[in-house]
Amino acid sequence: MMKTYNLAIIGAGPGGYVAAIRAAKEGLSVALVTGGDLGGTCLNRGCIPSKTMLKHAEVIEHIKDAKTYGITVNDFSFSIKDMVDRKHKVVNTLKNGIKSLMKQNKVDVYQGYGHIAEDKTVTIENGGSLDGLETIQADNVILANGSKPFVPELPGIEDVDYYTSDTIFNIDDVPEHLVIMGGGVIGLEIACIFNSLNTKVEIVEMADRILPGEDPDASDFLRRELGKKGIGIHTNAKITGIRKDDQQKAVEFEAGDGSKSMIETDSVLVAVGRTPNLTGIENLGVHFDGRFVKVDQRFETSIAGIYAVGDLIGGYQLAHAASDEGIRAVNHILGEANPQAESIIPRCVYTFPEIASVGITEVQAKEKGYNVKTKKVDIAANGKAIAAGETSGFMKLIADDKYGEVLGVVMVGSHVTEMISQATSYMHLEGTVDEIDSMVFPHPTVSESLGEAGSAWLEKGIHYS
Amino acid sequence: MAKEVFMPKLSSTMEVGTLLQWFKAEGDPVEVGEPLFEIMTDKINIEVESYEEGVLLKRYYDVDEEIPVNAVIGYVGEENEEVPEEPPAADGEADDGAISQAEGGRKYTPSDVPTAVAPGTDGTPAAAVSGAEKAPADADGKVRATPAARRVAREQNVELGSVKGSGPKGRVHEQDVKDALDSTKATPLAGKIAGDQDVDLSQVEGSGPHGKVRKADVMQHTAASAQVQLSEDTERIKLKGLRKAVADKMVQSTSTIPHVTLTSEVDMTHVIDVRKSLLPIIEKQTGYRLSYTEILMKATSQVLEAHPRVNASLIDHEIVLNKSVNIGLAVDVEDGLIVPSVKEVNHKGLAELTEVSKTVGKKARDNQLTPAEMTGSTFSISNLGMYAVDGFTPIINPPETAILGVGRIVEKPVVVDGEVEVRPMMVLSLSFDHRAIDGAPAAAFLTDLKERLENPYGLLI
Numbered sequence: 001m002m003k004t005y006n007l008a009i010i011g012a013g014p015g016g017y018v019a020a021i022r023a024a025k026e027g028l029s030v031a032l033v034t035g036g037d038l039g040g041t042c043l044n045r046g047c048i049p050s051k052t053m054l055k056h057a058e059v060i061e062h063i064k065d066a067k068t069y070g071i072t073v074n075d076f077s078f079s080i081k082d083m084v085d086r087k088h089k090v091v092n093t094l095k096n097g098i099k100s101l102m103k104q105n106k107v108d109v110y111q112g113y114g115h116i117a118e119d120k121t122v123t124i125e126n127g128g129s130l131d132g133l134e135t136i137q138a139d140n141v142i143l144a145n146g147s148k149p150f151v152p153e154l155p156g157i158e159d160v161d162y163y164t165s166d167t168i169f170n171i172d173d174v175p176e177h178l179v180i181m182g183g184g185v186i187g188l189e190i191a192c193i194f195n196s197l198n199t200k201v202e203i204v205e206m207a208d209r210i211l212p213g214e215d216p217d218a219s220d221f222l223r224r225e226l227g228k229k230g231i232g233i234h235t236n237a238k239i240t241g242i243r244k245d246d247q248q249k250a251v252e253f254e255a256g257d258g259s260k261s262m263i264e265t266d267s268v269l270v271a272v273g274r275t276p277n278l279t280g281i282e283n284l285g286v287h288f289d290g291r292f293v294k295v296d297q298r299f300e301t302s303i304a305g306i307y308a309v310g311d312l313i314g315g316y317q318l319a320h321a322a323s324d325e326g327i328r329a330v331n332h333i334l335g336e337a338n339p340q341a342e343s344i345i346p347r348c349v350y351t352f353p354e355i356a357s358v359g360i361t362e363v364q365a366k367e368k369g370y371n372v373k374t375k376k377v378d379i380a381a382n383g384k385a386i387a388a389g390e391t392s393g394f395m396k397l398i399a400d401d402k403y404g405e406v407l408g409v410v411m412v413g414s415h416v417t418e419m420i421s422q423a424t425s426y427m428h429l430e431g432t433v434d435e436i437d438s439m440v441f442p443h444p445t446v447s448e449s450l451g452e453a454g455s456a457w458l459e460k461g462i463h464y465s
Numbered sequence: 466m467a468k469e470v471f472m473p474k475l476s477s478t479m480e481v482g483t484l485l486q487w488f489k490a491e492g493d494p495v496e497v498g499e500p501l502f503e504i505m506t507d508k509i510n511i512e513v514e515s516y517e518e519g520v521l522l523k524r525y526y527d528v529d530e531e532i533p534v535n536a537v538i539g540y541v542g543e544e545n546e547e548v549p550e551e552p553p554a555a556d557g558e559a560d561d562g563a564i565s566q567a568e569g570g571r572k573y574t575p576s577d578v579p580t581a582v583a584p585g586t587d588g589t590p591a592a593a594v595s596g597a598e599k600a601p602a603d604a605d606g607k608v609r610a611t612p613a614a615r616r617v618a619r620e621q622n623v624e625l626g627s628v629k630g631s632g633p634k635g636r637v638h639e640q641d642v643k644d645a646l647d648s649t650k651a652t653p654l655a656g657k658i659a660g661d662q663d664v665d666l667s668q669v670e671g672s673g674p675h676g677k678v679r680k681a682d683v684m685q686h687t688a689a690s691a692q693v694q695l696s697e698d699t700e701r702i703k704l705k706g707l708r709k710a711v712a713d714k715m716v717q718s719t720s721t722i723p724h725v726t727l728t729s730e731v732d733m734t735h736v737i738d739v740r741k742s743l744l745p746i747i748e749k750q751t752g753y754r755l756s757y758t759e760i761l762m763k764a765t766s767q768v769l770e771a772h773p774r775v776n777a778s779l780i781d782h783e784i785v786l787n788k789s790v791n792i793g794l795a796v797d798v799e800d801g802l803i804v805p806s807v808k809e810v811n812h813k814g815l816a817e818l819t820e821v822s823k824t825v826g827k828k829a830r831d832n833q834l835t836p837a838e839m840t841g842s843t844f845s846i847s848n849l850g851m852y853a854v855d856g857f858t859p860i861i862n863p864p865e866t867a868i869l870g871v872g873r874i875v876e877k878p879v880v881v882d883g884e885v886e887v888r889p890m891m892v893l894s895l896s897f898d899h900r901a902i903d904g905a906p907a908a909a910f911l912t913d914l915k916e917r918l919e920n921p922y923g924l925l926i
Contacts (some may be wrong), residue, residue, distance in 0.1 A: 163564050302611055339670070340672070341679065402661075403654060403658055403661070404656045404657070405654050406681070429652060429653075430650070430652030430653060430654035430655060430679055430680055431654070432653050432654050432657060433655070435653050
């Protein structure tokens with residue numbers, strides 16, 4: 001007899017496994033079907049591997065800078081093999097954590113790609129053999145298939161070896177020279193890692209600036225900082241092809257003015273974006289919105305009872321956004337009448353320095369008709385930052401002039417990814433600039449800069465005006 | 466030393482007053498006895514005069530705001546004296562509440578109401594229990610509440626009298642105060658927008674955790690109001706002052722009292738004769754014209770004496786059989802309804818009754834009734850006889866347990882002794898509280914009343 005579940009979830013990334021636990025805790029019987037590893041891209045090929053490697057890079061940076069703290073390090077070396085091994089350990093620790101969570105919450109995990117039919121049966125292929133097929137029946141399905149690196153069709157790309165974020169964190173040798181196609185979050189973080197490993201890094205970005213979706217102040221600031229580290233950045237540069245050239249590879253691109261350039265390199269990383277993973281839903285017949293599965297505000301697809309979350313539906317394509325969407329889909333399955341207000345999703349870039357932001361940018365706020373007033377406070381004068389020798393960065397507050405409604409916050413600097421939640425809290429709880437001004441921030445902390453930004457916005461700044 | 470200006474407590478049931486106008490601006494000199502501001506209570510409009518000489522230093526409230534009794538609404542003192550930016554919390558709910566109420570009464574007395582209007586002085590049952598939906602007050606006007614509830618109310622500036630108590634005998638507990646606070650919880654942003662756009666947060670349904678009002682809720686609320694305004698060219702009248710008092714009382718009455726209405730048709734031939742005969746005599750004696758209302762009052766009061774259950778009040782699960790027969794007369798005033806009470810109707814002759822009821826009717830219309838004249842009725846009469854109305858379903862004026870609705874007198878063919886005759890007929894509609902009175906005794910009362918009106922010479926006995 002076919003096994004039945006209240007809910008079948010396809011994909012075990014942060015969209016899928018989080019939804020599975022929430023649903024199980026709410027009393028639903030849940031099957032989690034995954035063709036890949038528990039934790040999905042985030043844990044195995046994304047957030048966690050990159051953060052692990054970035055920590056290695058940060059330690060190297062500290063050693064390089066030790067002299068400025070009065071510490072002499074006579075000689076140091078690193079092993080890429082040991083670093084990658086440590087990354088494996090980190091990933092395995094977390095993967096085992098998810099595994100035991102599944103067990104604890106009595107979520108049945110099916111290993112194998114799930115093929116979903118409109119009647120909400122899921123056929124799971126086991127090891128690719130047709131004999132090993134198993135079919136389960138579910139009342140509801142959440143598609144959390146995730147995404148994979150998008151590789152554009154470029155002349156010559158099939159003839160050369162290139163890295164993607166799927167492969168670069170398992171690298172055997174540190175390249176001499178790395179050309180990164182794409183100046184987005186993934187490309188920039190990997191640029192910082194290899195810059196610290198002494199690779200000559202060059203970024204080629206089609207838009208007029210790196211991190212084109214973020215606040216221009218932040219992307220300009222980061223560009224200067226990366227430039228100081230020796231990372232080459234080519235913007236307004238459209239890649240026209242890749243050639244194999246002896247042992248080397250040649251990346252050809254065209255500048256905005258039509259002039260053609262070429263970079264010779266030993267390695268290439270393609271980081272121009274991610275495309276939804278449609279394995280198992282090719283024949284389902286859900287509606288699409290461009291490349292992405294189309295959903296309503298309850299994350300339900302065009303087929304009732306079949307939901308989709310995470311990278312599959314586009315949007316921010318962030319792990320925590322996927323988790324939030326998964327939980328919302330579960331809430332709807334559980335019968336929540338009205339969807340809650342749209343979530344406020346913070347965004348973190350773990351470059352050196354880090355960038356963290358939440359809400360809308362100044363430009364978006366103006367487009368939406370707000371009476372925008374902004375205040376930018378440099379971290380350079382912050383006591384804790386000076387003590388730590390990490391003075392590069394700023395905090396920018398974007399608020400509506402009428403009620404002091406916080407519309408967005410952009411933070412650039414060391415550790416800002418740990419501080420953005422404070423700004424998110426204000427927005428989530430609808431605190432206004434007056435509350436930022438009146439709240440007490442601990443001293444000395446870098447986070448004080450947010451309080452200063454609030455006070456200065458109200459023209460009541462203590463250290464800033 | 467600057468002196469506080471308090472919201473006076475003008476009756477034992479008064480909890481808030483609505484500020485109608487300020488006669489003085491901040492900085493204006495004020496003489497003793499000069500009117501400072503005008504307020505409206507649930508019963509009357511009153512000008513309040515200053516008992517201090519000096520300068521009006523501070524006005525904490527704007528016109529149309531509802532202000533709890535004994536709240537400091539301003540300061541009078543010497544020019545440039547420092548006074549708080551925010552009004553000090555009213556100490557009316559504190560343990561020394563009774564004392565501060567007395568002080569409030571001494572310092573600022575309404576210019577046209579005697580100072581004797583202190584809590585509990587009229588001693589009538591009506592005064593002690595009206596406002597039954599709120600927290601019950603002790604005989605001295607103090608709200609029943611636990612010390613913790615008083616502390617939280619003081620800290621959070623919540624008027625205890627407005628909190629519904631969940632404890633024994635309606636005692637207010639700490640949690641009740643907190644719940645009352647929670648009911649209008651809003652995010653700082655939502656609060657600012659509501660304040661700016663004059664949105665009453667308690668009217669907004671919150672979508673946040675535990676019903677917290679968020680920005681989107683306020684926006685939706687204002688958008689919905691705007692929709693109504695756009696759809697038709699409406700005029701909007703805020704429920705406040707007397708209108709609100711009437712509205713609240715009607716809701717309270719109809720939602721708590723199981724009403725039953727009986728009707729009976731009365732042959733008014735002899736009443737008409739009696740009125741015709743007495744009218745010139747009474748007019749000569751008092752200057753007032755005798756109307757059917759007074760004859761109805763007189764007849765009703767006599768029948769009530771024989772039916773004490775219909776003259777009863779229902780107070781706190783007790784049926785109180787009233788010794789006096791005090792009849793409330795529903796008087797239509799501008800945008801509202803006032804029910805002045807005519808005391809001891811059974812002991813008054815028709816001449817005196819005519820004089821008294823004409824006087825209170827005029828005072829009601831002129832807004833000059835004293836609190837004592839508005840309380841204490843044990844039965845009410847609502848006369849719509851001047852309109853083309855026969856029978857209706859009058860709403861009981863609690864804690865009374867019955868009310869008589871009077872229709873027009875109209876000539877009709879009726880059968881008298883087997884013959885069809887044209888007689889002046891009038892319909893009486895008696896609504897009674899079925900918790901206190903059953904159908905049969907109510908019917909007996911109405912039958913006796915019909916009898917008495919058809920043979921009005923019994924009035925002379």
